[in-house]
Amino acid sequence: MKLPHSLQEKLNLRVQKQALRSLLLHSEEIDFSSNDYLGFAKNEEIFEATHKYLVANNQKINGATGSRLISGNHNLYVVTEKYIAEFHQSEAALIFNSGYDANVGFFSAVPQRNDVILYDELCHASIRDGIQMSHAKSYKFQHNDYEDLENKIIKLQIQNAKQETIYIVTESVFSMDGDTPNIEKLVQLSEKFKALLVVDEAHALGVFGEKGEGVIQSQQFQNKVFARIMTFGKGLGCHGAAILGNADLIEYLVNFARSFIYTTGLSPHSVATILVAYQNLNQSTELQKLKDNISFFNQQKQFLGVKPLFVYSKSAIHSAILPGNHKVKKIASQLQEKGFEVKPILAPTVPEGQERLRFCLHSYNTEREMQEVLSALSNFVFD
Structure with a gap:
């Protein structure tokens, strides 16, 4: 069956603009393109340690067998989430299958109808997709422009007396530019206007801090941020993500984040790899x-x-x-x-x-x- 004409036209337009994406096999060239910042993805010691951990803990199964709310919540999740929370000095942590799932789950579920989301215009597609699924109103502010952000907050507060919660959303390292916002200024604004600050640390984990803990923690702002999203497919060289926050937030996500509720959990091997990779951050x-x-x-x-x-x-x-x-x-x-x-x-x-x-x-x-x-x-x- 042929592709519908409207879809073929969109592909043709990509070709004309020399913007057509395609899947390529990994090359043997000198690597200046992967997100494997610490080389953990191909680290044989992590590979072997993960296998030994699984065998020692009698985890000889290949899959989670179901969503975490049905049959997929094996004990490795409990151990790993506890380790992650302690490592990041957070009250609690919840593992998602990917950074995309974590952002879509958080932003589609947490901000409510009378809330407002103010997000940096260069935020990742996963954040923007989650925001689009939310019932909250959303507005972007100019990249790392704190005057623009403050002006938008003031304008919104004047216009809407019924407004409930303001969420300020940014990334600690932006994936296309590699730059970092002034977290101290964002914390000051969130406190001034009683807003909740949410920071995606996907490209900061394994890069910033004494042990690769990320920008927020390295600057001692972990108690000033409502939620942090940690993605493991970059600096940790494996797969999955975690949302860090207080215990009430984690309980809420377990009950309302659809990308968490309605998907099969990660396999024991995937979760064990996350744990071992974190342990290696402490000694690498x-x-x-x-x-x-x-x-x-x-x-x-x-x-x-x-x-x-x-x-x-x-x-x-x-x-x-x-x-x-x-x-x-x-x-x-x-x-x-x-x-x-x-x-x-x-x-x-x-x-x-x-x-x-x-x-x-x-x-x-x-x-x-x-x-x-x-x-x-x-x-x-x-x-």
Whole structure:
């Protein structure tokens, strides 16, 4: 059966704009594209330790067998959620199957009809999708613009006396820019207007803090934030996510978050991998290697004259803005031919004119690799 005409037209338009997405196999090029910041995804010690843990705890089953509210709530969940909550100095934690599920579950269930959500305009699609499913009103504020955020809060409070709760939503590291908001300023605004601050820490876990605990905790604001979303598919190198908050919030999510209630739970192996990865954060030397590489990469951007191309970042994500899908795809292809796995980020994933090369740094990248990829970028852009 043929694809409906309206759908085929949408695909054709993507082709015309050189924005058609496709699935590619992982290459053997030097990795500057994956989110595996600490190398945990391919860490053999974590792999072996997970297997040993499962055997030692007689967890020799392949699947959860059902949703956590039916038959899938095995004891590993209890142990792992307790460990996560203690690690992040949170009262409680609830594991979801993915960061997408966590954000959709939270934002579709928690904000209510008379509430208002104010979210950074560059928030991830999973946050925006969850907000669209909510009954609350929502408005975006300009990226990391706290004056704009405050003005919007004041305007809303004047216009709507029946307003219940205001939620301020941001990310501690933005996935396409790699920049970090002023968390202290956001905390001050949330306290000033009695709003609830919600922060997605997907790209901060395993990157910021003495043990990779994330931006919020490293700045000692864990008791000032209503909810944190921790995603494990980046710095922890595995799968799943957790929402951190007080015990009442977790109980509410268990009862009302549809992406939690109506899905099969993670397998014991997946949950054990999360636990072992967290345990490795406590003793890994990879975090310091990653921090050193981030510093070196920023120094080399300045030395090689390509710094003006990049969005300012002290995270593991560094984006060079090269407007136009054709241009950014061409330079990405040239870098890939040189053996560097660097991916172009195209419109409509980012706004037109903001197309970019996204460099992800890792603990296992060498100084020579970083020098060479930036040198090649300079040659391709300026020659």
